[in-house]
Amino acid sequence: MTENLANLGIILISAVLVNNFVLVKFLGLCPFMGVSRRLETATGMALATTFVLTLSSIASYLVHEYLLEPFGLGYLRTIAFILVIAVVVQFTEMIVRKTSPLLYRVLGIFLPLITTNCAVLGVALLNTQQQNSLVESAVFGFGAAAGFSLVMILFGAMRERLAAADVPVAFRGAPIAFITAGFMALAFMGFIGLIK
Amino acid sequence: MLSAVLVIALLALAFGLLLGFAAVKFRVEGDPVVERIDALLPQTQCGQCGFPGCRPYAEAIANNEADINQCPPGGEDGMRALAELLDRDPKPIGAEFGEEKTKMLAIIDEETCIGCTLCIQACPVDAILGAAKQMHTVIESECTGCELCIAPCPVDCIAMVPPRTTVESWKWPEPETFHSLNEREAHG
Amino acid sequence: MNGSNYSSIISNGFWTNNPGLVQLLGLCPLLAVSGTLVNGLGLGLATTFVVLFSNLAVSAMRKFVPAEIRIPVFVLIIASLVTTVELVMNAYFHELYRVLGIFIPLIVTNCMIIGRAEAFASKQSLPRAAADGLAMGLGFTAVLIVLGGLREIIGRGTLLDGAQMMFGPEAASWRIELLGADYPGFLLAVLPPGAFFGLGLLIALKNDIDRRFAARVAVAVATKQVPAA
Amino acid sequence: MAEMRSRPGGPPLHRFPGGLELPDNKAMATTTAIRTAPLPRELVVPLAQHIGDAAKSIAKIGQRVLRGEVIAQPEDAISVPVHSPTSGIVTAIEDRLIPHPSGLTARCVVIEPDGKDDAVEPQPLRDWKNAAPVEIRDHIRAAGIVGLGGAAFPTWVKLDARAPIERLILNGAECEPYISCDDMLMRERANDIVSGALIMLHALQAERCQLAIEDNKPEAEAALRDALATVDDERLELITVPSVYPEGGERQLIQVLTGQEVPHDGLPLDIGVICHNVATAAAVHRAAIHGETLISRVVTVTGRGVTQPANVEARIGTSFHDLIEFCGGYAEDVARLIMGGPMMGFAVSSDDIPLIKATNCILAGSATEAVPARVTLPCIRCGECAQVCPATLLPQTLYAFTRARDFEKVQAYDVFDCIECGCCDLVCPSQIPLVSHFRFAKTEIRGKEMERSKADLARQRFEFRQSRLQREADAQEGKRRRKQETLEKLKSSDSKKNEIQAALERARKKKEKQ
């Protein structure tokens, strides 16, 4: 394995900033909108997702590489990946619950939601599409999760500030959250070109 | 085709085993969420939410069987606290459950009271004192204002009155401006 | 929400409980593929197909799946359906398939689908479940079409661009230059921020309509009550 | 902690964060000496004049009381008795309007003076130098002395040094504009203050006493210096501090003099300091040496809304109206009547309210002076408020969370550390009534806590009742079963059939009765 460190750095920056999963690639939006009303919950969700995303990125790489490809079953990848993700989520939940009740209190309620976070499946699919290696898959998964966490936490803090704003009635709640996300996407366009 | 079926079946089998096992092994005992919800309810025990008391309502919320906007005594503030705890969108108290009223206290007109004890049986928090055939009184500090004692009284001697504002219990009002969040529909 | 009659199932899907505007589920495809009307329509129909059949399947087997493995079973059903759709689109609508890309397999994680399976189909009879699936799917599609249409008009000044991808080569001429050929295009609408702004505005519009309607109803009720009192 | 400019030769001073330099407007009321107000036709003495439960009236309607006679006894530990300000007849004990921001009424003793001003036998504390501290405290308590600096906290409690006290600070800062009662008192009765300081030092067993005075009161400073020279006690020290509002705030003054902060959840005595107002010291002197109780005080009657501003010594219970009349009546354009200073005082809706122990100033403001025509705009987050906050709070954030009704956050941002000085309010370009919002938040949070504890009580009682009902039902059920069993047994023996019948009858009757 001769992974070029610079290459991995580019994958990371690309996934976190330039091609941010939420704001540019449009993945993982449901939790982004759904559990970001408070900074605390947003942070919890971000942490849980980071863990699961990285792990399932690796796991689905392994399944794809060693189970599907050898048998020429690439077309089954969606089914296989979703199973993998469900297992990883369940597994994480079990481990966390067993080892650290404290952590479970923080992350517990978010874990089941992650299965239907399409960023997780998205990473797995993109890994196969981009033919990433194992290490690349891991870095890509982590980068995607870090990008997700970054905007999620910023968004959570912003929404707390929004709670005091005199937003026009029709825009209260979801609409202004979308508008805000729009501005975030606008700001993230500044990163275009950072990666050639 | 066979290999496809085999591979996925293998995966699924492992998955199913794990889940079935987890479902039994790691069943959650007791639900701390219910406690936390219950702690936010006003404990008026009035049943306006459609459940026999606050705790049943708390359980219903926890099980997704009831919405968070069904408790008028808790009012806007209570609903907000629930929304925050459960990370749901706040919504106004449903009109069908009654309106948020200022808190009232029951007083018994001691002249008229015939000492029938019916109100004592109705009061969910034992806030009424008195024995059969004697005059009854409401313990002001313990009455939750649930109004459950009103209906049973055969001589209609119980009335709800707003608690007196004294210099001690007086609260500073919130200054109003034209950009106050006039419609207190929570958002964020 | 127990959907006692069909009209309420339908109004749920299209308006009161619309997956895109109210439940806020399936947001990713909603934003990602609503660059043009045709893209939106394509993914909307694919999603409708999946939710319809998953509802049917779930409703059909609701009696004999134990609670513990309900979710995994649903997920399996949905994943199989989605893969089927994916293969079919790849074979027969190849260009559209390429445009929609990763968002076709991602229908699997559209929470709306599993949500309907959980909340509705697993408790209701077959025809009801079918109606619900159709209503929800089409409601979702409607939002996709409106958002896609708006973004296409504002962003490029056209409508129905790329119709040939769905309706065959002769549909290429369906493309309408709404704002004239030399409309420079307001790029914001087609770029990612435009998607967020667009959906935000749509939801606000819906809220506003609801509010006005509610206000009108309240007034009507009030005036009706006056003579009675 | 940054050092503040201090007089050459004086001890190093420190800075407290924030604060404002305000035009002091004190001169109007300091041109004449302290005037003594005549006895009014009626005195209204509220029973609650300070924190804690109201005192319980022991006077009877129609009773004649003497000056200095106790008319109400404290019920609460942190409380003091109330004395009759003059001799006369108690005409009523009823709810009257009192000076309170709520504009509500509270229980008062109404006395009609008989003009004789007969006093009870004065009981000075002879030989206080050899008295035990506890004796002095009890004496001060009996004299009804509370802090005259604004909060009217019972002075004897603060003299109860539960920890060793290093220094006593006498607060003569009087930092708020317009108010000059302490200034005049220091000019005219410096000896009383110094004497009071010595008594307090003894009561506290403290090492030294610092008299702090702002540098805008040179006459008072000179008078105090003379008084200090006469006693020549090296434990007493006069310190001039620069004039910055709200330096007179206890915690701010302590920080200026010691460089230390009073812990937010503690008291000054936790860092070995006790702070008293200079007027309080004078009152202690009068109680100990002359045996007088606290029945009058010096109050500044000022503002452009009153014709002849002055400092007036008046009996507690004199109405604001009488005091204003004594000072020449209202000017044409009077628009506000304020108890306290322009920063911390509250506007009252009527002048038919009595002077209380805490009233240091009656400000009759003209329209141009005291009616801020605020156009409140939204907060623009400029941060000016945070710059001037002496408690280093973030008023803009507190305000935002108060608006959002997020009281949890409001508390997390330390709203209870706000001393309500009004600095933030004044500098805010959006002219937001910040202090009012914080007061609202504070009472709202306290109210919620009360509701919460009430709800907890209700929950306990509800659960108790549920379990009681359950127990009763169980007992009933048990009884029924036992009865059933005996019944079965009895069924077999014919001989007791009648008995059974009778028993069943009885049971039925009993049930009907219930």
Next chain:
Amino acid sequence: MTAIRNALLGGALLATFAIAGVAMVAFTWKNTAPQITENQRHVLTSRLHEIIPPEAHDNDLLDDAITVQDSERLDTTAPVTVYRAYKNGAPVAALFTSVAPDGYSGPIYLLVGIHADGRIAGVRVLSHKETPGLGDPIEIERSDWITGFDGKALGKPALEQWDVKRYGGVFDQFTGATITPRAVVRAVKNTLIYFEQHRDEIFARQ
């Protein structure tokens, strides 16, 4: 004990569904796979056919591809695929997947078609990241600027005129954007030069 039984039962049921689902998918796959492969090929060839019409050649372009590498001339270290068109065994044209590395926001991937006689048959942009609204007129969908290459050859115009007008060349620049068109022009020129130098190798069939 029941735990294990439940787990087994669950697993079995799940496996059943899995088998059913996968069977459905596999069945679909069987029936669509040929069509899908065909589609994928079709996408590629149709791009090539934009430049070399199908009637101009008689070989299968996709099968007749070689890769060449020349980091200096072709501006990329990656191998460049060349599709070759023949009619009746005679070379007709070569299609290069060239790269213009110095676009405004990154490399621009091009398809450069060159007739056997050295004239440009056509150029298309395969992918790029240029600024929308500024650099994107290089796409055929946005403007026909790219067709300006058709028929040009080395020396026609002269080598130093292979540039945008501002720098003394013959090609238009875009308003507010000269970098993008310059990069494309340069890449096309370089491809032409490479083609001239290696014409025989390129058309040689092994």
Next chain:
Amino acid sequence: MKFETSPAPHLKPPNTVGAVMRQVLYALVPATLAYVWFFGWGIVIQIIIATAFALAAETAMLLARDKPVRPFITDCSAIVTAVLLAWALPPTAPWWLAAIGVVFAIVFAKHLYGGLGYNLFNPAMAGYVVLLISFPQEMTQWLAPEMLVDGEHRMSFWQTLVTIFTGDFSSSVNVDAVTSATPLDYLRTQLANNRTILEIRQHPLFGDFGGKGWEWIANFLVLGGMWMMYKRVVRWQIPAGVLLGLGGMAFLFYALDPGSHASPGFHIFSGAAIFCAFFIATDPVSAATTEKGRFLYALGIGIFIYVIRTWGGYPGGVAFAVLLMNMAAPLIDHYTKPRTYGHARP
């Protein structure tokens, strides 16, 4: 006697929002004059157009939202937004550009959030970015400093007006010389062509520190900034933070490789860096609000300006950097709450 009551304090507040905003406008006057000197009348026309549309949009939104119009118009915040946005536009840009930008700024970035004080994002910069990504062509046509065009070709007020409203450059002006890249733009594109800084600086676009003309305007902007600091409209944290962040990054890379990185002085004195440091980043509403937070916020802006200028696709960088840090401001505030009096030191 009865009295009205009102909450304490009972003194007249010395300050108003309108006064604060007007100080910003005054502070811009000298720099605007310098701008006119170097680049002609365009900026004045742009300011007028933008202000007119801003006031119209503000009024319309206030009416639509049922808010009183007077207090919010007289607070002048809409005018500040308009003027700052106009400053960021190419002086000969078509009129509709200013109109679209400012309407977007007022309607979307400001009033959907509740108007004055509630916006999370800097309205002027939001408007600018929308224009930049939607109309990059119009947004990148900059005039060369007038000094470059010989004296008699200076565009008159009338000519500029015609250009702005019709899009045609008057025939007397040499179009090639008129539309050109800004120094930053030029620097970036030439660096991409592997030219060294030294070579690039030979170009007539460049002055002693930054771009010719630009560096003079920057001086006047500093003057305005000092005025605002004197007036306590802005405090030192933000300008210092921006300049330190940008200068620090530039210094770091300049020290590493002066051949392919411009000097800190160049970075600070060209483009909108100074403008940003004193007028844009200082927008109190969308900035962090704690003292420490403001410094961090500004430092972040400085760093992002450098990153986007150097490696990004948009050479300006300022607007994106500001929006990016606007996003982070609430979080920064959250983590920079000062220690309250009497609380233990953390």
